[in-house]
Structures are given as C-alpha cells and as structure tokens.
Amino acid sequence: MESAKNNSRNKRSTNINESITKGDKMKMTIKLGMKVKDKITGFKGILTAKVEYLYGCTQLGITPTVDKSGKADTVYFDEGRIEKIGKGIKPSTVKVKKNGGPSNNIKVGGRI
DSSP states (O other), rough: HHHHHHHHHTSSSSSSTTTOTTTTTTEEOOTTTTTTEETTOOOOEEEEEEEEESOOEEEEEEEEOOOOOOOOOEEEEGGGGEEOOOOOOOGGGGOOSSSOTTTTTOOOOSEE
C-alpha cells in the first residue's frame, strides 16, 4: 500500500505550469497565475509558486496585491486549502527572456 502512495506522488508533474493535482482521485483545475483564496484564512491573491517537498507535502504560494505599505509578500499554504476564485493572469504575460530570482547572479564557488 505504501509503495502505491509513493508511486502516485512520483507521478505528479514537475512542470509547475500544469494543473496542480491533489491525490489520484481528484484533479484540481488550479494553475499558476490563477486568482485563488485560502479556505481557512480568506487570504487572496495570484498563485505564483508551487513547492513539492521530498516527503510528499505540496504547498502553493499566493502573492496578494500590494498593501498600503507597498509590500506584497508571498504566503505558502498546503494545496488542499486553496480554491480558485478567478482567472487571474497568464504566466506568459509576465515571462521574460532571462529568468531571474535571488540566486540568478551567484557563481559556483564565488560571490555575487
């Protein structure tokens, strides 16, 4: 039985632009870029990240609109807590030629 669970986890897509799955029985139609809400806290925003941990936990990152202080920090929730509330944006509308991120300028064995 345990190997069946591990096999279903391994079948999950590593392409974060594909639909996010929850178990073998239910496919959610939530994709990156969609407007979503956490069912427990009511936290709303755009789904901007998906994190799959080695031990099987999957969390989704929701980025809200900018608040009065000018911040829009992404908050992560377990995938079962998230529901779609709108279309949001297409990932292709924010794609750039060179992907960035905090580690984009780090050289192996060197400093930024």
